[in-house]
Amino acid sequence: MKLAATITITILGLFAQQAVQAQEVKKETASTEPKYTIENCVNRFELDKATKTKVGYQYWFADKNFTQENTLKMSIVEPGKSTHAPHHHVEEEFFYILEGTAQFYLDGKTVTAGPNTSFYCPSNMEHGISNVGKTDLKYLVIKKDLK
Missing domain, CATH: 1.20.5 (Single alpha-helices involved in coiled-coils or other helix-helix interfaces)
Structure with a gap:
């Protein structure tokens, strides 16, 4: 017992x-x-809060540390420039042109497009985007980041 x-x-x-x-x-x-509130779930673009890059600016509306896996970034690229050379990665990406003229590169082919055009890049496909216009190129990038 x-x-x-x-x-x-x-x-x-x-x-x-x-x-x-x-x-x-x-x-x-x-x-x-993160604690989600109406104050931190609404994000309005402000150029003075954007990060200066070699070719323009980038502004994170949402990054993977705040969201559940998704990111939303706006890039502003000066005429005749691109954020980086064509590349590939495991994450898929979705681009949406707000202003300017973009040239999309995907798997060896290119297409030129203006505002209100989207571009989808599947996982592991070589891709790139550059500004082929005479004004700044402004576009959104939506990506599901792998943590």
Whole structure:
């Protein structure tokens, strides 16, 4: 009988210890997850908060540290320039032209397009975008980032 009581007390102690550890993990996780409010879920573009790049600016409306996996960035590229050479990566991307004239490169072919045009780039396909117009190119990039 004493042995059964000792085993029961030991098991209850282990359960209590696991419950405390689970609460600590939950507290740690909760403190690293963003708190979503109307104030931080609405983001209005402001050029003075944009990051200057070698070819223009970029502005993150949402990044993977805030969202559940998706990012939304606006790029502004000066005439005759591109953000980088054609490349590929595992994440798919979706581009949407707001202003200017873009030349899309996808898998060895190009197309030129203006505002209200979208461009989808599947995973691992070589792609690029450049400004072939006489004014700034402004476009959105939507991407599902792998964490």
